[in-house]
Amino acid sequence: MGFSVSGSAAIIFVATFIGFGMFYSATANGFENINDAREAQTDRTLEQQNTEITVTDVTYNSTTPSLNVTVVNAGSTELAVEDIDVLANDDYLTGYRTAVDGDETTGLWLPEEQLVINATGVSPDPGRVKIVTGPGVSAVETTTVVS
Template sequence: MGFSVSASTAIVFAGLFLAFGIFYPAAVNGYERVTEAQQTSMDAALNEKNGDTAIASASLDTGTDTLTVDVDNTGSTTFYVDEVDLVVGGEYIPRGQFDSTEVDGNPDTNLWQPGTTLTIDYTDSSIQSGDRVVIITEHGIRDSVTL
């Protein structure tokens, strides 16, 4: 073999080495991202399966037009208070419009632990007796009651 054949072989191997050096990290990073996404999806499914809520009471004070909803976390999943949605009479109530939220009397916590009660107060003059109240958690777990 002459020098030109050896040099061209070395260039081909250097190119293969460089290509593998570029391909391998990209493949590993892609695999890690897919694995992490699958794990996140499985965790969310487990939280959904283990989560449960029950509306203990929903009352309307007609003098102040204030709706008070007490919801028990009866599952084994911890929810975030700022991820809880409320629908009253078919109308979505944004979280920022709640008058107050408390977990077992504590207005400062964002964690709604299993076995505790979340109390939501909301004032609106359009709420009437007979309206349906629906509470929905971050995992789509919901419960409803009619006023």
Template structure:
């Protein structure tokens, strides 16, 4: 075996080391990102299992054309009021158009703790047939025949 064969083997060996040195950090980062994504998915799944709401009362005031929706957080997950959606007869009612929002009778609250009641007042032209409240985790409660 001459010098040219040994030199070529050394160059190939160095090339393999450089390639592994470049590939390892990329593979390690991809694995860490995958692990973080799996942990996030598991956290969302746990929050979903621990979330539950009940519509306590949905009333419509004919004189003021206002609909009041009262729901209680009966799960063990704290919910964000801003991430709660309301649909009236299938039409989305944007949060910034709600006339009044109260959590346990207090305005200005951003979190809806377990056991607390959320009260939303919206203006509607007609008496609705169906009201649906959806939480940030996709858990919904529906009432028909308001």
């Protein structure tokens, strides 16, 4: 057995070792990304299952074209007020005021707390209002018209 056989075997061994190292690092990173995505999906699903809201009152004042919506966080998830979306008769509302248990400065809506949404300039009577939370849980209620 000459040097050429030993040298070529060493080159093949080193090439195999380097190739396996690249393959392992690429697959390990891929599996880690997949596992991270599955964990994030599980966390989102759990958050969504623990989220529940109840619309207790929707009042439309036709003289001042304003809409007042009262919603209770009936679940066990903390919700962000800025992630709340309001749709009035399928129109997306913006620029409304919010208050959580009377506090207009907080951005956190805890379980069993009441959120009051006041939207002005809503015309005509929206008929129904839909509230959508950050995790995607929603509630729909029809409006009561007052003059």
